Amino acid sequence: MLHITKLLSGVAVASLLMLGTAAAQTVLKSSDTHPDGYPTVEGVKYFGELIKERTAGRYSVEVYHSAQLGEEKDTIEQVRSGVIELNRVSMAPFNGTVKETIVPALPYIFRSEEHMHTVMDGPIGDQIKAAFEPAGLVALAFYDAGSRSFYNSKKPIKTVADMKGLKFRVIQSDIFVDMTAALGANATPMPYGEVYSSVETGVIDGAENNYPSYDTAKHFEVAKYFSEDQHTILPEVFVMNKAAFDKLTPEDQALFKQAAKDSVAKQRELWAKKTGESRATVEKAGAQINEVEKQGFIDAMKPVYDKHVKDDVLKKLVADVQATK
Structure with a gap:
């Protein structure tokens, strides 16, 4: 009887330990606007x-x-207020909160995706990450979002003149x-989820994005003209609430x-895989893809730089990005 009692006591202790372990688990919530299976979702x-x-x-x-x-x-x-702990977001919506994010969002700041990787994986990327902390965030990683181009329901865009009067x-x-x-x-700034219906109803003529978004959001169904001006190669950022990060032990932070x-x-x-698949999907569905005379688009960006790159910190960042091989 004593042996059985001890055995039962051991089982009870083991059960309590298991319950304790389960209770100790911390579940962190992370948000993404894209559908399940999208590369950023799968990255997180x-x-x-x-x-x-x-x-x-x-x-x-x-x-x-x-x-x-x-x-x-x-x-x-x-995520800034701590309602959720993690978030994968495009860099551009942070421009008003973290001024350093203005630089990677500038049109034609990156010469290629490889150039963007070199910049964001190095000391410039570290400087931009550090700038998130005063906003109550820890930037954990920069993810790929490819190049963004204009697409619309009206016509192919080949020169800057073709852009005149279109609503994006x-x-x-x-x-x-x-x-x-x-x-x-x-x-017309608007949430990503409203684009399809807005093009369909004529509120706007089109939008601008990368191939996977153009594909997965079905925008190619209502805006079949995709013009590869590739105005930005805008990285996306994976952030964590700073208070939640600070609660981690130094070992867990690492x-x-x-x-x-x-x-x-x-x-x-x-x-890389999804981009190729998405381009093939939209072409098969009837999307018309064309190249543009890109130099005209690049030349038109001077007033954008003049307006948004004002202080010495941003000017130096731009110069450092442009000097990176």
């Missing part, structure tokens, strides 16, 4: 897998894709509004940073 999921593995299950990440928690502007405020949805960013105006078109860094390689691999 991979980050979550690494965190769960490397902390032996003490932390896990729940990814809320498809704007389940709101559009980017809403979720930026949620742009990211909620003053730089994107001014860029579009400098090209002679009209900018784990989180390394897991984020490791997720970048995975996301880039997925991005």
Whole structure:
């Protein structure tokens, strides 16, 4: 009887220990506007897998894709206030909060995706990451979002003159509004989720984005003319609420940073694959893709730089990016 009692006591203790372990797990919420399977969503999921593995299950990440928690502007405020812990967002909506993000959002600041990788993976990227902390955020990683180009329902765009009078949805960013105006078109900032219906009903003529977004949001169904002006190669940023990050032990902080860094390689691999697949999908569906006379677009950007690159910090950042080989 004593043996049975001891055995039962041991089982009870083991059960209590298991309950304690389960209760100790911290679940972190992360938001993304894109659908499940999108490269940024999968990049954050991979980050979550690494965190769960490397902390032996003490932390896990729940990814809320498809704007389940709101559009980017809403979720930026949620992560800054600590309602959610993590967020994957385009760089441009941070332009009014973190001034250093203005530089990667500038039109034609990057010469290629490889140039962008070199810049954002190096000391310039570290400087931009550090600038997020006064805003209550820790920038964990920069993800790929390819090059962005204009697409519309009216006609192919081959020169700057073809832009005149067209109405485009742009990211909620003053730089994107001014860029579009400098090209002679009209900018309408609006949430990403409203683009399809707005083109369909004629509220706008088109938008600007990368191939995976053009594909997965089905924008090619209502705006079949995709013109490769490639005005920005805008990285996206994966951020964490700073108060939540500061609660981690130094060891766990290092784990989180390394897991984020490791997720970048995975996301880039997925991005390259998805870009090719998306281009093939939209072409098969009837999208008309054309190149543009890009130098005219580049030349038109001088007033945008003059307006947004004002102080010495931003001027030096621009010069450093342009000097990076």
